[in-house]
Amino acid sequence: MHFIELNATTLHFKKTNGASAAPALVLVNSLGTDFRIWDEFLAHLGHQGEILAYDKRGHGLSGVGDAPYSIDLHMRDLAALMDSQGISDAVICGVSVGGMIAMALHAARPDLVKALILCDTAPRIGDVKTWQDRIDIIDANGIEGIADGVMSRWFSPEFLKTQPAAVAGYRNLVCRTPLKGYRGTCAAIRDADLTSQAAQIDVPVLCVGGEDDQSTPPDLVEGMVNLIPNAKFERISSCGHIPSLEQPEYLAHLVRQMISRCPTKIDPDEQCQSEIYKQGMQTRRRVLGDTHVDTAEFQKSSFDKPFQELITEAAWGHVWSRPSWTLRERSIVTIALLAALGHLDEVAMHARAAKNTGATREDISEALLHTAIYAGVPAANSAIKTVKNVFAQLDASGE
Numbered sequence: 015m016h017f018i019e020l021n022a023t024t025l026h027f028k029k030t031n032g033a034s035a036a037p038a039l040v041l042v043n044s045l046g047t048d049f050r051i052w053d054e055f056l057a058h059l060g061h062q063g064e065i066l067a068y069d070k071r072g073h074g075l076s077g078v079g080d081a082p083y084s085i086d087l088h089m090r091d092l093a094a095l096m097d098s099q100g101i102s103d104a105v106i107c108g109v110s111v112g113g114m115i116a117m118a119l120h121a122a123r124p125d126l127v128k129a130l131i132l133c134d135t136a137p138r139i140g141d142v143k144t145w146q147d148r149i150d151i152i153d154a155n156g157i158e159g160i161a162d163g164v165m166s167r168w169f170s171p172e173f174l175k176t177q178p179a180a181v182a183g184y185r186n187l188v189c190r191t192p193l194k195g196y197r198g199t200c201a202a203i204r205d206a207d208l209t210s211q212a213a214q215i216d217v218p219v220l221c222v223g224g225e226d227d228q229s230t231p232p233d234l235v236e237g238m239v240n241l242i243p244n245a246k247f248e249r250i251s252s253c254g255h256i257p258s259l260e261q262p263e264y265l266a267h268l269v270r271q272m273i274s275r276c277p278t279k280i281d282p283d284e285q286c287q288s289e290i291y292k293q294g295m296q297t298r299r300r301v302l303g304d305t306h307v308d309t310a311e312f313q314k315s316s317f318d319k320p321f322q323e324l325i326t327e328a329a330w331g332h333v334w335s336r337p338s339w340t341l342r343e344r345s346i347v348t349i350a351l352l353a354a355l356g357h358l359d360e361v362a363m364h365a366r367a368a369k370n371t372g373a374t375r376e377d378i379s380e381a382l383l384h385t386a387i388y389a390g391v392p393a394a395n396s397a398i399k400t401v402k403n404v405f406a407q408l409d410a411s412g413e
């Protein structure tokens with residue numbers, strides 16, 4: 015058992031050291047649970063990298079701290095815990111409120127997050143009235159007053175019928191959560207809406223929903239795929255709100271698959287690549303940034319693998335890596351050509367990347383004047399709109 019004092023509270027956590035280049039996996043719990051909910055899942059997972067699991071404040075063996083709680087406070091506890099353990103660039107797997115904490119972590123500390131696995135969660139869970147009603151019942155009757163309702167939302171009808179002893183045990187788990195911790199986290203969920211943070215997520219995301227989940231129904235979880243740019247959705251059958259309890263083996267399979275798609279620190283695939291590919295990948299990362307390239311690699315399938323290799327070698331390895339022009343010069347010419355041809359998605363990508371090449375906003379404005387004269391005003395006009403949008407987004411996010 016490990017304990018640490020952070021943000022004026024004691025946090026209880028478990029950490030296993032990794033023996034390989036695989037990314038660290040960090041597990042974030044739901045309301046009214048402690049990190050034992052991951053035991054069976056971890057037994058199936060066989061992860062080679064570091065694993066960190068912990069009890070949120072007000073849960074398990076962690077301290078309760080002072081009210082009021084917020085998702086931001088839970089997120090700061092997690093960030094401090096990861097910093098204290100030297101863990102960054104990790105795959106964060108959060109269930110329910112744990113998923114909200116994971117989304118908040120990505121917004122505040124992107125350096126800590128390589129990918130997200132968001133189980134049975136949403137940027138907004140329930141509404142103010144539902145959570146206030148729950149708080150009022152707890153204030154009047156304690157957690158016992160809501161425990162049966164919680165069990166019926168956590169588990170599928172089949173599990174409730176066939177596993178009465180397990181259900182009784184999990185009911186004890188909820189009821190033994192410190193009242194202040196449970197109540198404080200209900201208030202944190204009541205007050206949270208992470209919609210704008212979710213829309214900004216730029217790492218690979220797997221959303222997972224149990225088909226019998228009554229707390230965050232699968233359609234709600236699937237809705238995140240429309241909001242989060244790089245998200246995929248998996249529905250788990252015969253499963254309620256907590257897949258690590260009801261379908262630990264299948265969840266382990268999904269998480270393993272996700273982790274295997276995340277580039278490792280030493281990519282074994284890349285070791286077999288040609289020198290020109292390696293050079294191309296280096297230049298591509300330098301110009302477009304790691305987040306962009308990691309996402310493209312994650313989304314790569316056998317269908318577009320040859321195409322990805324072609325552009326990495328030909329565009330980035332051969333042309334962009336030639337020493338005769340600077341990256342700034344290549345950036346300016348590329349933006350002008352793409353604008354002339356009306357490839358606005360690519361204009362946006364290269365305008366965004368200009369901060370890495372040294373091409374200034376003035377450079378881009380000059381390049382688009384040339385576009386207007388040699389390729390036509392409408393082409394330049396559309397590109398100017400696109401680039402202005404990119405600049406507005408960069409300014410809004412402080413980049």
Ligand SMILES: O=C(O)CC1=CCC(=O)O1
Nearest residue numbers: 044045110111164167229
């Ligand atoms: O307790 C529930 O109803 C399920 C739940 C909602 C948020 C969370 O973390 O768990």
